[in-house]
Amino acid sequence: MSKLPKIGTSIFTIMSKMAAEHNAINLSQGFPNFPVDKRLTDIIAKLASENVHQYTPMSGYPPLLLKIAKLTNQSYSRVIDPEAEILVTAGATQGIFTAITALIKVDDEVIILDPSYDCYEAPVLLCNAKPIRVALNDDYTPNWENIENVCCSKTKMIIINNPHNPTGKILKQSDFEALEKILEKYPKMLLLSDEVYEYITFEEKHISTNTREKLLDRSIVVSSFGKSFHITGWKIGYLIAPENLMIEIKKVHQFLVFSVNSICQVAISEYLEVVSTDDIKKMYQEKRDYFRGLLHGSRFKLMPCEGTYFQVASFAEISNKSDINFCKRLIIEHGVAAIPISTFYGDGKDLSLIRFCFAKDSATLEAAAKRLCSI
Ligand code: PMP
Ligand code: GLN
Numbered sequence: 001m002s003k004l005p006k007i008g009t010s011i012f013t014i015m016s017k018m019a020a021e022h023n024a025i026n027l028s029q030g031f032p033n034f035p036v037d038k039r040l041t042d043i044i045a046k047l048a049s050e051n052v053h054q055y056t057p058m059s060g061y062p063p064l065l066l067k068i069a070k071l072t073n074q075s076y077s078r079v080i081d082p083e084a085e086i087l088v089t090a091g092a093t094q095g096i097f098t099a100i101t102a103l104i105k106v107d108d109e110v111i112i113l114d115p116s117y118d119c120y121e122a123p124v125l126l127c128n129a130k131p132i133r134v135a136l137n138d139d140y141t142p143n144w145e146n147i148e149n150v151c152c153s154k155t156k157m158i159i160i161n162n163p164h165n166p167t168g169k170i171l172k173q174s175d176f177e178a179l180e181k182i183l184e185k186y187p188k189m190l191l192l193s194d195e196v197y198e199y200i201t202f203e204e205k206h207i208s209t210n211t212r213e214k215l216l217d218r219s220i221v222v223s224s225f226g227k228s229f230h231i232t233g234w235k236i237g238y239l240i241a242p243e244n245l246m247i248e249i250k251k252v253h254q255f256l257v258f259s260v261n262s263i264c265q266v267a268i269s270e271y272l273e274v275v276s277t278d279d280i281k282k283m284y285q286e287k288r289d290y291f292r293g294l295l296h297g298s299r300f301k302l303m304p305c306e307g308t309y310f311q312v313a314s315f316a317e318i319s320n321k322s323d324i325n326f327c328k329r330l331i332i333e334h335g336v337a338a339i340p341i342s343t344f345y346g347d348g349k350d351l352s353l354i355r356f357c358f359a360k361d362s363a364t365l366e367a368a369a370k371r372l373c374s375i
Pocket of ligand 2: 010012013028029030031165
């Protein structure tokens with residue numbers, strides 16, 4: 001009998017595979033196609049012949065832990081204990097899985113906001129706990145009243161994703177105030193704050209949970225170097241959490257992976273000496289504006305994009321097919337792959353919306369836009 005009967009193959013795998021089979025331009029799964037910063041590739045090439053190939057300590061390569069603490073202080077003025085409060089993980093995915101399985105017990109309830117990224121529900125189900133899906137408002141702001149209405153003594157965790165995949169929405173000061181009010185009433189509730197796109201934000205300023213004094217003692221903040229440094233395949237991320245939670249999370253981590261890829265940790269640690277997170281923002285803002293400009297004359301209606309490297313678009317004017325079928329036709333007939341937004345909903349809600357990834361070089365964006373404008 002399956003432990004996860006309703007979980008199938010991820011839509012990112014399905015769409016990328018289909019894009020490859022049909023030789024389509026792949027704007028579906030979120031990954032950059034432009035070269036990695038030469039400073040980083042030079043570092044890793046140099047490290048190949050150095051003594052960096054054995055296990056790092058379980059929590060992470062100690063100089064990297066120090067650099068993450070420094071970066072967190074520079075970005076959010078938060079002072080953290082690198083040994084006790086940081087865990088380097090095999091991407092954010094493993095960090096999220098590890099935190100949920102370490103902290104959630106049978107019959108606990110975990111609030112997940114719809115639409116949401118796909119990696120939260122499976123670990124909750126594996127704990128024999130209950131995911132409670134609460135829809136975001138139509139403009140993708142959280143509906144705090146509905147969220148409060150589902151909170152009860154069983155609610156153990158709420159998961160937020162800020163900036164938000166797939167909608168690109170960023171939480172505002174008023175959202176944090178509402179969240180803090182709810183959490184005050186439920187002292188045992190934890191907050192899992194997925195901030196993997198923290199450095200990919202545009203006009204709106206990203207407010208990190210790391211800056212919310214009232215939330216720190218119960219929050220697990222999730223980051224990913226894969227997103228920040230365009231190295232999704234390296235699978236290096238990290239968690240920040242208070243020591244009492246981290247002790248539990250590390251108990252699981254040590255038996256899931258024990259420690260994470262050593263050479264990549266050393267390389268990122270050295271790279272953090274020279275890189276600026278401001279450059280990331282600027283580069284993606286240009287890509288967002290360029291891609292939106294290219295699609296201006298098309299029949300796709302573009303939604304606002306405040307952060308992440310995803311652009312959501314409505315195809316309602318073009319077709320009344322389901323979003324999944326529309327994406328399949330888009331690959332087969334027009335040679336462009338995108339992600340149907342219904343797959344981010346617990347109930348598969350279909351609003352004729354699809355997601356394009358614009359983390360691509362200009363030639364790819366131009367070629368894709370030319371095809372999209374001809375529909
Ligand atoms: N959370 C969100 C919102 C994501 O979009 C992703 C990656 N697409 C992850 C977590 C997982 O990140 P990683 O690749 O570092 O595991
Ligand atoms: N996070 C990526 C996205 O949203 C997908 C990563 C994956 O395929 N697991 O497209």
